[in-house]
């Protein structure tokens with residue numbers, strides 16, 4: 001589990017540390033710059049001063065640099081991100097590199113600590129204006145440091161993205177051992193790639209200029225990753241994010257950070273030596289003839305994840321079709337709410353899953369309404385997905401009966417139907433940051449619904465009504481785009497219902513279900529179809545030590 005911070009939270013942590021006398025701003029900046037240089041040498045060990053024979057620089061560099069030095073270009077902005085850049089320039093220079101620094105903005109207006117590091121750099125080298133670098137249209141370096149803007153960027157930039165498409169010496173820059181096949185230098189962003197909002201991951205866009213953000217091979221951030229590294233377009237602008245410790249202590253009483261979900265403990269998932277009903281009984285409602293596939297996928301997911309018993313309920317006409325496809329999963333006729341009341345008379349049924357392939361007719365509305373307490377039925381932990389979400393979106397009275405043991409699992413389209421105003425705010429073009437993020441939207445939705453909301457996508461955000469929020473990341477080393485395949489959401493709904501049947505609170509069931517779902521996709525790899533997902537669980541459990 002890793003905490004992810006907003007720019008305001010990071011500033012508050014830094015300010016508290018400085019105010020307490022624990023550290024000065026200047027020392028923090030020095031640690032940040034040192035962290036960047038360390039990360040560069042860790043990422044490309046052949047560049048580190050202690051690494052064996054001096055690496056041979058590319059030929060074009062030898063022409064204008066007889067000493068055969070490695071070269072860095074550092075682009076510094078007008079704030080403290082630029083200050084970090086001056087520190088990196090100085091440290092690389094001390095390590096024997098040829099370093100050129102270009103400044104965007106007015107040196108006289110640099111904030112105090114950045115100004116101090118500007119002065120220190122000026123004793124070692126020179127500074128030119130950024131325009132001269134842009135006009136040169138040559139990379140002229142092995143590593144380019146993006147220290148233009150960090151967490152303080154609040155308005156769109158124009159023109160910096162162009163730098164990466166108009167450079168004539170890109171081919172000459174090809175240095176195979178750096179592993180960048182497009183022939184660019186290694187591009188390293190300090191804190192966050194300039195042009196990306198650190199709270200939302202959205203790029204600051206201006207209509208006439210595209211792209212507006214820098215694309216980096218590596219981003220080095222400090223203390224904790226920022227939300228923008230994971231959300232929205234943020235991950236598209238960097239291949240990797242490394243977090244460097246700068247000696248700050250997070251004060252959890254002062255900030256309530258969003259967390260990334262990590263592997264559940266094995267003992268949470270282990271079963272004790274008890275009988276099947278002690279491991280819970282899930283009821284999944286299915287649609288009519290020809291529409292049972294989604295419920296069957298959910299049922300398979302619920303059973304594999306460890307529910308003791310799983311039952312699918314369907315109309316009489318669909319019994320034969322479902323019976324032909326189900327073995328370990330049980331089957332009951334549920335035509336209307338009377339049938340549902342009979343089945344729910346069995347108190348051992350302790351988790352419900354409703355929505356996948358359900359349908360949108362009167363029968364289905366009646367069933368969802370019954371599950372949500374109409375007629376006095378005891379509310380049980382319930383996953384509402386797919387068609388159940390569409391029914392909720394169309395019926396305010398139904399929506400108002402959601403309770404704290406519900407989990408809503410919308411994808412972006414369902415989210416927009418359920419929470420149109422929130423989705424509009426999330427998708428509205430905006431030029432002033434920080435932008436409203438998927439985290440903000442999911443938190444607002446959970447507060448309104450009064451239950452857990454799991455907002456799906458490459459990054460799935462899970463929020464509870466009290467503001468607790470976590471992200472199941474599926475980017476960087478957990479990338480699994482092949483999970484976007486028909487029916488995979490149905491399996492996820494089944495996973496969550498199965499975990500709730502094992503008596504985990506809805507929010508834990510949501511985050512464990514989402515994490516295991518991605519893990520199953522990673523385990524299988526490309527070519528995955530929804531049916532494959534539950535079948536990966538035994539191997540995933542083995543890896544976890546369950």
Ligand SMILES: NC(=O)C1=CN([C@@H]2O[C@H](COP(=O)(O)OP(=O)(O)OC[C@H]3O[C@@H](n4cnc5c(N)ncnc54)[C@H](O)[C@@H]3O)[C@@H](O)[C@H]2O)[C@@H](O)CC1
Pocket residue numbers: 014025028029030032077078079080081082083084111148149150151152153154155156157190191192222
């Ligand atoms: N505060 C601290 O003590 C530390 C800060 N650190 C660094 O400082 C960064 C944050 O510094 P700042 O808050 O100064 O923010 P930035 O350096 O990200 O930039 C803020 C500056 O850019 C200007 N600006 C914003 N949008 C602009 C635009 N579109 N065009 C032109 N100018 C624009 C602002 O008016 C402000 O002057 C972090 O990302 C991190 O790299 C690190 O050195 C660690 C210590």
Ligand SMILES: Nc1ncnc2c1ncn2[C@@H]1O[C@H](COP(=O)(O)OP(=O)(O)O)[C@@H](O)[C@H]1O
Pocket residue numbers: 411456457458459460474479480481482483484485486487488489490491492517
């Ligand atoms: N690019 C992606 N990378 C990783 N996971 C993704 C990506 N796109 C979608 N997913 C995941 O795939 C699942 C798709 O669910 P959903 O949209 O409900 O599909 P369906 O209705 O076909 O089952 C969700 O769990 C979602 O988080």
Ligand SMILES: [K+]
Pocket residue numbers: 081146147148149150189190191192193194
């Ligand atoms: K930056």
